[in-house]
Amino acid sequence: MREEKIARSKPKQQLLEAAERLFAERGFEAVSVRDITKLAGANVAAVNYHFGDRENLVLLVISRMVDPVTEERMARLESVEKKWSGKAAPVEEMLDALTRPLATAKRKSTLPETMHHRLLGRIFSLPPEIWPDLSAERMRQMTGRFMRALGKSLPTVPAEELVWRMHFTMGGMAHMLLLDALPDKPGKSQAAAVGLDAMIGRFIRFAAAGLREGVEVEETKPAGPQATFDF
Amino acid sequence: MREEKIARSKPKQQLLEAAERLFAERGFEAVSVRDITKLAGANVAAVNYHFGDRENLVLLVISRMVDPVTEERMARLESVEKKWSGKAAPVEEMLDALTRPLATAKRKSTLPETMHHRLLGRIFSLPPEIWPDLSAERMRQMTGRFMRALGKSLPTVPAEELVWRMHFTMGGMAHMLLLDALPDKPGKSQAAAVGLDAMIGRFIRFAAAGLREGVEVEETKPAGPQATFDF
């Protein structure tokens, strides 16, 4: 029965893989249940049987993509905080903890690398209210922790200013993920050749400079009440 | 007949306004022709009569939103270049030329300000291949000019590195536009209260720091062949 169950779950797996590939290529809205079942070689009813309805499949795909990233971000942040034992950590290390998991978090999908990034980028461009509640909540907890930690590393940057810079950072990140795996346009050559790892390195330097901007010049209140950050 | 024509063109105008409002609120894909005509108080066939087909209306909305921004960006860049008469201009001034038009470009739509920004943000998050050819081409010319000008202002930053930083910058910008006019979430208070103008100021400082990162430290080839930037 053990291996039977596994064998049984194959079509469900194929459905999921087909859905992820199509979602990555065309976006969630542009993919029909019929597209998915056709690609998976299954019956039209298969999605409803295995996942309830289309919406549920979408939510499952989102959380499978996002949750591992969120968890690894948390873990890496804790590790950085432990390493600096309460003291202010360098911004670069925290940005690394925030960004690196995009490439390294354990994948539940079997998507090729660039497609995986593309799908992640799509998801991060989605408004949080259409995310699964649990994934959104974890994400909020995570960003909250990063905000607090960043506030400690940049005590001269006002909290509300930090919220904005964090928004700019997250926006640039989502854009970067979509950039990877561009079909065939000028400028793509570099992206494809370089790979996400190198892009992340560049991005960290870029965002770190932006986050730090003005710290040695300005005179501001030292870290007001932490402002909320919603992605 | 003159005022007749004007009076006659009213329903077309109402169609356009209805479309823009709904596109801004829900995104292009989620709005049906029937939604638009209902809101405009017109017949279902009105969109096809006045605009040919739905796709055409979408393209028209996009170019009406984007083209004025592109033109003003060009104009401002030229003005900056003239002001510095060929010498390298400060990055902040060029970022201002790039970003300020988002708020100041002449609006062809009658959308309330925040809705207008939201729609712009949606459009900038769209892949260029679904833009009207002409708008995309103008946009490419514009980004090309900015790339070259930025290369002159940041001679120690390698051209390909600059392409990446430009991507991060554009991504953060699109994100910022979507952030404005967020429905009713925590963190919105600040966005709504501050308004786009103040956001732009913060963004310019953020992006300028990121673009300049490492200029006084690194030793690099002085501006190689300009790399292409596709948005």
Added chain:
DNA sequence: GCCCCGCACAAACGCCCGTTTGACATTCGC
């Protein structure tokens, strides 16, 4: 006065959507 043109409208078209149904095969626990 007549015709024609610009426009609005109700109705219908064909298509694709997500989902449901019921019949049928297969495998399980016992």
Added chain:
DNA sequence: GCGAATGTCAAACGGGCGTTTGTGCGGGGC
């Protein structure tokens, strides 16, 4: 072996979609 559970399938359902059609109305040009 035999009911029950599980999975697959073709077919159909109702509804929303973008678009087309044909009719009717009104004012302007000749």
